[in-house]
Amino acid sequence: MKLQKRERQARLSSLLEENPLLTDGDLAEYFGVSVQTIRLDRMEKGIPELRERLKDVAVRSLDDVKSLPIDEVIGDIIDIELDKRAVSVFDVTKDHVFQRNGIARGHHLFAQANSLAVAVIDDELALTAASSLSFIKPVRAGERVVAKAAVRPDGRPRRSIVEVISTVGDEPVFTGTFEMYRTHESGKEGQS
Amino acid sequence: MKLQKRERQARLSSLLEENPLLTDGDLAEYFGVSVQTIRLDRMEKGIPELRERLKDVAVRSLDDVKSLPIDEVIGDIIDIELDKRAVSVFDVTKDHVFQRNGIARGHHLFAQANSLAVAVIDDELALTAASSLSFIKPVRAGERVVAKAAVRPDGRPRRSIVEVISTVGDEPVFTGTFEMYRTHESGKEGQS
DNA sequence: ACCGGATTTAGCACTTGGTACTAATATGAG
DNA sequence: CTCATATTAGTACCAAGTGCTAAATCCGGT
Structure with missing residues (x-):
């Protein structure tokens, strides 16, 4: 059991990294644990909730568009x-x-x-x-x-x-x- | 008043186009009308809610990253x-x-x-x-x-x-x- | 076999930013 | 004045959470 938790949290991090649009429910199903467990995992890892993750991605991409014109030189x-x-x-x-x-x-x-x-x-x-x-x-x-x-x-x-x-x-x-x-x-x- | 509405809806569209992360509350304050009015405007214009807009932006930017190699040519x-x-x-x-x-x-x-x-x-x-x-x-x-x-x-x-x-x-x-x-x-x- | 700490699960109240729907008011033009 | 259009208000509900408390499990050590 010691390993289970670490392992799960590690996978969770990398999973979310490549696909930030998974809900706690999706993840709970994926790992076969309860939603609460996922929540605890996110807490411990300091991973923000879905809505925050989405906003981050969106803001970053909007900023990118705005900073493109630096391409002048x-x-x-x-x-x-x-x-x-x-x-x-x-x-x-x-x-x-x-x-x-x-x-x-x-x-x-x-x-x-x-x-x-x-x-x-x-x-x-x-x-x-x-x-x-x-x-x-x-x-x-x-x-x-x-x-x-x-x-x-x-x-x-x-x-x-x-x-x-x-x-x-x-x-x-x-x-x-x-x-x-x-x-x-x-x-x-x-x-x- | 005929103009007010059209005008507001037009501005609303372009506003959201360049800044998709405004809530109905923000917009209501900005235009000095009630939140409900903003909702109605969005309905009529077929503009999705904030969360959907965010997801769109996020998904598009994630897709972009994956399809960037198209810039190979x-x-x-x-x-x-x-x-x-x-x-x-x-x-x-x-x-x-x-x-x-x-x-x-x-x-x-x-x-x-x-x-x-x-x-x-x-x-x-x-x-x-x-x-x-x-x-x-x-x-x-x-x-x-x-x-x-x-x-x-x-x-x-x-x-x-x-x-x-x-x-x-x-x-x-x-x-x-x-x-x-x-x-x-x-x-x-x-x-x- | 039993205890204790870690881990997991459950439950409830509350939050945001909405939808869907109904009903009450303006407001303005004919 | 009246009638349609526009606006505002209020209610119930939803998703995807947070925060908190409490209960249930598990697992190892003695």
């Missing part, structure tokens, strides 16, 4: 000098990789580099006109990608070239050349 | 012939555009094209090795982007080239050339 920009250079870091998680092989999907590396290229341009409007990319080495979940962007002028008016090199540790994993379109000339207003 | 693939060609559509919403100017962020167009390029390759492992892109015309929220991919062999072993052209209506908005790496030779196993 991919990666954290940690250093920037407009129209010159910029650096951002991006932590690759399991959400960014193919389930099959654990390798980061290319568009995330592109997104980091591209949004960095947009950010480094000192203009109201900066658009990517064209780009050329090279995926040098696969990146995996848990790795931190550091992207460095450098701006150089293009011959044509209202254009700038941004070169981005992304590395994990010391190793380059991605490079991209972005041809950016802008509404105003490249600034270069000299000092003061 | 960006855009809906509507036609595919492995190692030959594929077509996908992607509806641009306000979540995909810069707030400032309403223009779709480049990485979404890239993501659609790139994941289509990955999908069209008939191999366990397909990775983008390099690519070259051209953003021809800005895309805005509400537009539907159709991407068409065509595969052609590369001279080198275990490589394929995928050309993607994305259009809105008749107008091309994006083109990309993807050099794909694969583990096995391009199949081409002839007819049986």
Whole structure:
């Protein structure tokens, strides 16, 4: 009997974790014990009642929706000098990789580099006109990608070239050349 | 008074849409009417009670977690012939555009094209090795982007080239050339 | 065999946020 | 003024609980 209780409470926790919408009644039936026993178990484990669990899940998912727009820039920009250079870091998680092989999907590396290229341009409007990319080495979940962007002028008016090199540790994993379109000339207003 | 009711019911709907966790009591207070009135309004509008709304949100979000891998591909693939060609559509919403100017962020167009390029390759492992892109015309929220991919062999072993052209209506908005790496030779196993 | 603590079950009153239904009032337009 | 529409009130009931008390079981040790 000593084991029964522990065992049951442990299973109960994990059961509820993967399916929070079970009532005490469901659980009582499942374990073949009385509803009261389930209640006691929940008390001891500090597991809230069904209604609270539901609200938690709901609130969390609503919050998620609201916090999505942070996606405006991919990666954290940690250093920037407009129209010159910029650096951002991006932590690759399991959400960014193919389930099959654990390798980061290319568009995330592109997104980091591209949004960095947009950010480094000192203009109201900066658009990517064209780009050329090279995926040098696969990146995996848990790795931190550091992207460095450098701006150089293009011959044509209202254009700038941004070169981005992304590395994990010391190793380059991605490079991209972005041809950016802008509404105003490249600034270069000299000092003061 | 004719207007009062309609107006209140309309506001009530939209209020609950963006915040499903309001009780009838909250709403009654908010509109300065009795709880019963709110109940009647909900009846007429066919809006379920708080607990049901919560459960819906919760279930949907739990389902989402399970079905997230669908984000493995960006855009809906509507036609595919492995190692030959594929077509996908992607509806641009306000979540995909810069707030400032309403223009779709480049990485979404890239993501659609790139994941289509990955999908069209008939191999366990397909990775983008390099690519070259051209953003021809800005895309805005509400537009539907159709991407068409065509595969052609590369001279080198275990490589394929995928050309993607994305259009809105008749107008091309994006083109990309993807050099794909694969583990096995391009199949081409002839007819049986 | 018997005792005692742990475990389990039962029962009751009460809570929230409702449903379902009935009945009484406004209120306003013709 | 009157009649339909709209609103409010009140009752009984439900699900899924909490909180509390009390009884029944079980199980091991001596």
